[in-house]
Amino acid sequence: MNMESYLPSVILSPYISAFLVIESKDGMENRVMPDTAVMMSFRFGGKVAAGEPGEETGLPATALTGLRRTSRLLHYAPGTGNVLVKFREGGAPAFFKTPLHEFFGTHESLDQLVQRHKIAEVEEKLHEAKNNLQRVAIVEQFLITAISSRQPDLLISNAVQQIKTAAGSVKIKSLAASLYISQDAFEKRFRRSVGATPKQFSAIVRLRHLLDHFPETESLTEAAYEAGYYDQAHFIKDFRAFTGQTPQAFLRQAAWW
Structure with missing residues (x-):
């Protein structure tokens, strides 16, 4: 390729x-x-x-x-x-x-x-x-x-940056409050502009951040904890859906990209 x-x-x-x-x-x-x-x-x-x-x-x-x-x-x-x-x-x-x-x-x-x-x-x-x-x-x-005359939604751009900075580990209610907007209105604007709910988007950011740093972790438990998971079974299920592999198989690879 x-x-x-x-x-x-x-x-x-x-x-x-x-x-x-x-x-x-x-x-x-x-x-x-x-x-x-x-x-x-x-x-x-x-x-x-x-x-x-x-x-x-x-x-x-x-x-x-x-x-x-x-x-x-x-x-x-x-x-x-x-x-x-x-x-x-x-x-x-x-x-x-x-x-x-x-x-x-x-x-x-x-x-x-x-x-x-x-x-x-x-x-x-x-x-x-x-x-x-x-x-x-x-x-x-x-x-x-x-292209239309519509400019990017600056509030949503700010929210995206905050989610990325937090590696996906954010509380949507608190994020909306920090932007001085109701949670319902925030979620509607976010999914219309970004293509996913804030929760879905945060989950993608969280797992991509985990993959970027996966070789640095010493165990699956550590990887799950650092990604914000407290249930290892849930972590393995999400990881497999995200990558097509179990964490063990993924970890054996030299690189994922």
Whole structure:
């Protein structure tokens, strides 16, 4: 697999953190862990399917992927190439009217969100592009024309940063109170902008933080305690759903990424 990363233009940087171009010359499998970012994908070659062996389902060529709590196994056919757009938390609403929480755990074709002729135009240009710089520029121009006047919700951006700083170990009621907003109103704004409830988002942050520091822990009990779990069985269940492996199997690997 070959992966290249590109920074967005100044116009898009408040909403998008990076463009990624992933190419698989010979085909491959890749287990993707849950992340805090909504992703958009444009395929310019090959095919991609998702699912465990024997249960694969083909994925659309252009799609929006919402946040999710579980990992998924992706199968790339030989000659596959994708341009991925990684949105900042709260950045995607500037491009889509549909509340993002409706995409939680899903991988939806962009045809559901954008007029088909606009998607077809981008797909045609991507197939004609001669290199990845051109492909990223094509997707970037599509996004610039699609952007609305809506700016990121600063209150939600603040909440996201607090959750990340606390490595996901926060009390939602206290967080809402610190932002001078009722818990109900806060949760509605958060899931509409970010694509998950504050609790779901915090759980993703917590487990990703644990994975980043997993080799530093001396035992599963220590890892579970540091992640805020007090029930080891619950920790192992969540860990397995998140990574597709038990903590013991995961720990035996040299690296998870």
